[in-house]
Amino acid sequence: MLLIRPPGVYPPQGDTELLASCVRRERLDGSSRVLDLCTGTGAVALAAARDGASVTAVDLSVRAVLAAWLNTRLRRRRVRLRRGDLLTPVAGQRFDLITANPPYVPVRPDTGSPGRGAALAWDAGPDGRLVLDRLCGAAPGRLARGGVLLVVQSSLADVPATLAALRRAGLRTAVAARSRQPFGPVMTARAGLFERLGLIAPGEREEELVVVRGVREH
Structure with missing residues (x-):
């Protein structure tokens, strides 16, 4: 899927496609209410809107919201766009x-806060x-x-912790999809850090992407 992506907006990659495939x-239809967080270019929101679901997409980045707005309009999908922090909007x-x-x-552990600009789309603390x-x-x-x-994430960010946290919140959880891929530019630049932290073996340059699925039964 070709999408408009201005500079500074996270490009759809393997994690985007894995999440979209899930x-x-x-089962979505015209009565389904969908929320896509950290929408970026709107790729996942577009996948959710395919069968007429009512979709709201949120991103902290002004550029991302604009890109998602353009992409959803070009494909004639009705998606409400909101700028803000996670579920606040x-x-x-x-x-x-x-x-x-x-x-x-x-x-790096000595980094006081996530990066700025495009780095906000991937920096996530030590x-x-x-x-x-x-x-x-x-x-x-x-x-x-x-x-x-x-939720899609890398295996380097502790998938068991995500599963446990969602179970504590009352969800029935499972891993819905997995996919291994070579490091992209951001991960490659930090490979030495990951080795020092023990997140990867020396010389390893692949990560496993995981989609965690949680269901609220009650």
């Missing part, structure tokens, strides 16, 4: 499906869980009964 397996609303491709790349932990705490409460949460 979205396409969910949709306070009080519940959804049948929440999707997220949050930042999950670890940064353990890669700066946004993931917030998401796991906030998203389950916004699911309707029977609602589904789909």
Whole structure:
């Protein structure tokens, strides 16, 4: 899928496609309410809108919101775009499906905060869980009964911690999809850091991408 992506907006990559493939397996129709967090170019929101679902997409980046707006309009998909931090722009609303491709790349332990500009799309604290932990705490409460949460992340950001956090929040959890891929430019630049942190073996230059699926049954 060719998408407009201005400078500074996270480009759709393997994690985007893996998450979108899981979205396409969910049962969505014109009555489904979907929330896509960290939408970037809007690729996952477009996948969710294919069958007429009511989709809201959120991103912290002004450029990302603009890119998503253009891409959804060009494909004639009705997607509401909101700028803001995770679930803040949709306070009080519940959804049948929440999707997220949050930042999950670890940064140096002495880094005080995530990067700026485009780096906000991937920098996620020393353990890669700066946004993931917030998401796991906030998203389950916004699911309707029977609602589904789909989150994609790297294995370097502690997948078991995501599964455990969502279970504590009352969701039935499982790994919905896995895919191994070579490091891209961001991960390659930090490979030495990952080796020192013990996240990868010396010389390893691949990561496993994982989609975690959580279901609110009650």
